[in-house]
Amino acid sequence: MDINIADLFCGIGGIAEAVHLWRQPTASDNTVAAEHRQRITPKIGTAIDIDQSVAHLYQRHHGIIPQCSTIESLQAVSLKPTDSSRAAEKLDMWWMSPPCQPYTRRGLQRGDKDSRSLALANLIRLIPSERPRWIGLENVPAFEGSQHHQRLRQTLTKTGYQFREYLICPTAMGIPMRRKRFYLLATQNGKPLADFSCRLQQQPLAKFVDNDTWNDPTLHVPADLLQHYQPAMNILDIHDSTAISACFTSAYGKSHIKSGSYLRCHNRHLVRRFSPNEIANLMGFRENFFSSSELGQRSQYRLIGNSLAVHVVCVLLSMLLLND
Ligand SMILES: C[S@@+](CC[C@H](N)C(=O)[O-])C[C@H]1O[C@@H](n2cnc3c(N)ncnc32)[C@H](O)[C@@H]1O
Numbered sequence: 001m002d003i004n005i006a007d008l009f010c011g012i013g014g015i016a017e018a019v020h021l022w023r024q025p026t027a028s029d030n031t032v033a034a035e036h037r038q039r040i041t042p043k044i045g046t047a048i049d050i051d052q053s054v055a056h057l058y059q060r061h062h063g064i065i066p067q068c069s070t071i072e073s074l075q076a077v078s079l080k081p082t083d084s085s086r087a088a089e090k091l092d093m094w095w096m097s098p099p100c101q102p103y104t105r106r107g108l109q110r111g112d113k114d115s116r117s118l119a120l121a122n123l124i125r126l127i128p129s130e131r132p133r134w135i136g137l138e139n140v141p142a143f144e145g146s147q148h149h150q151r152l153r154q155t156l157t158k159t160g161y162q163f164r165e166y167l168i169c170p171t172a173m174g175i176p177m178r179r180k181r182f183y184l185l186a187t188q189n190g191k192p193l194a195d196f197s198c199r200l201q202q203q204p205l206a207k208f209v210d211n212d213t214w215n216d217p218t219l220h221v222p223a224d225l226l227q228h229y230q231p232a233m234n235i236l237d238i239h240d241s242t243a244i245s246a247c248f249t250s251a252y253g254k255s256h257i258k259s260g261s262y263l264r265c266h267n268r269h270l271v272r273r274f275s276p277n278e279i280a281n282l283m284g285f286r287e288n289f290f291s292s293s294e295l296g297q298r299s300q301y302r303l304i305g306n307s308l309a310v311h312v313v314c315v316l317l318s319m320l321l322l323n324d
Contacts (some may be wrong), residue, residue, distance in 0.1 A: 003321060004045030006077050006132070007066075008089040008098075008123065010211050014056055014308025015095040015136075016044045016062040021314045036322045045091050046077075057293055061286070069117035077130055091321075093134040096123060097308060100140040104146075112234050117148055123314075124152050128159045134320050138308055141167055143182045152184070153301040162188040164193035164317070170284075170309040174200035176246045177282040178210070185320045186204065194319050204241040208281040214265060218297065219272040221262060226271055232257040234266050235271055248279050250305035251300055260305075276300035284310025 019042045025034065047058060047066035059065045078090055097223050098120040127135070135156070143149055144165070156163050163186035170177055185193050213219065226233075233256065236243040248260035253273060262277070264271045276283075276297060280289040283304060290300045 001040055003040060003042040003092045004089070005042055005093045005095055007044050007047040007073060008077065008094055008096045009119070010047035010049045010054065010058065010066050011051070011097070011306050012063045012285075012289075012303045013044070013047065014097065014283070014310055014313060015317075016058070017045070018308070018317050019044060020062075020283065021310060022190060022288065022317060029253045037318075040321050042093070042317065042321060043236075045089075048074075048077075053295060053299060057290075057295065057303075061289070068106075072122045072181070074122060075127070077123070077126060077132075090130065091132055092215050093135045094123070095138075096120065098123075098323070100143070103142045104140055118238045119136075120148055121151075124148065124155050128153050129199040130235075131159065131188070133188055135163075135184075136170050136313075136316065136320060137184040137284070138313070139182050141182050156186050161188055162190055162192060163187075166196050168196055168312050168316075170282075170312055171202070172196075172200070173198050173311050173315070174203050175282060175284070175311060176202055176205045176243060177309075178249070179247045181309065181312075183312075183316055185316060187218070187320060189322060189324050191323055193323055195272075196315065196319070198315055199276045202244070203265065205236060205243045206238055206241075207246065209238060209278055214268055214270060214272065214276065216272075216275065219275055221271045221273065225256065229256045234261040236261050237241055238263050238265050245274070245282065248274070248282075248301075248305050250302040252279070252305050255302040263306045276304055278305045284306060284314070286310075 005015065005019065007013060010016070022037065024323060043066060043168060044062055047062070048069060048071060049066050050068065050070050052068045055065050055068065077094060099116045102117040137152070163184060166183045167180060168183060169180040187193065234246045236245060245261040252260040260274065262271050262273060275288045277288055281287070293300065
């Protein structure tokens with residue numbers, strides 16, 4: 001069964017990358033899970049983002065060009081037919097990762113008074129008329145309790161959805177990176193959704209780091225900057241197998257502190273930033289995700305810092321779709 005997903009606020013396609021991961025057989029797949037995975041084929045039916053700069057990367061990795069529009073202006077979230085005589089095709093699932101600024105402390109927590117939340121408000125308004133079979137949402141933990149959170153819950157309840165909410169950090173899956181996020185899964189099948197019970201052993205940070213990257217001078221932290229900011233910088237020893245990185249934000253590479261961790265190698269007497277590809281590795285994206293991208297390093301940091309923890313989303317996707 002094909003499942004058409006609308007990747008709303010698609011960015012570089014964290015959910016599309018989770019779909020890619022879904023298709024890879026894993027050592028931990030038991031026979032039942034593997035059979036289910038063969039029976040169900042999620043795919044990205046449409047992707048929408050206001051940011052045109054993601055188009056090339058999205059198309060290269062996920063095979064479709066995202067529609068560049070403002071989500072608040074949509075009258076429907078439907079697939080445009082390839083043949084003009086046919087009606088627009090509905091999408092089975094909506095995945096929404098709206099901007100988090102309306103809910104974060106740095107973003108002043110203006111919630112529904114922040115114009116950046118209009119797009120989510122429009123999608124909530126469209127749910128009763130479009131009734132996608134499955135819905136997923138990701139945001140910062142502070143989204144919980146916001147007016148939009150309440151409005152979404154009320155709309156889902158009134159429209160007959162069963163839903164469950166989760167606060168999950170990739171560390172629960174053994175990934176040495178903090179990124180606690182709020183997730184909501186909703187389905188119309190009336191069956192209760194499962195708990196997120198993944199507890200995996202922590203993997204060493206070195207596994208996600210590329211040794212050649214130490215030679216990239218653009219990533220080295222200059223001595224004067226190090227001297228000034230060191231007390232406030234989160235610097236991890238590459239040889240420490242228990243090291244866990246801080247959450248990488250879209251400001252990494254621009255703000256020297258509170259935007260992510262740095263790496264130290266004593267043998268090399270160096271402190272450096274993580275490369276965008278290394279952060280993408282930690283986020284669960286395929287190897288060398290940004291290699292040969294035309295985007296500058298600063299844009300790559302912004303895009304990966306805004307994206308999704310793919311390992312977590314892949315588990316949530318299976319919990320949602322295999323629940324039927
Ligand atoms: C938190 S990021 C989502 C990242 C994405 N899901 C990923 O995996 O990379 C929010 C995204 O929403 C987009 N966006 C913000 N406001 C929008 C709007 N009004 N309409 C459409 N897209 C919007 C931004 O350009 C950004 O890519």
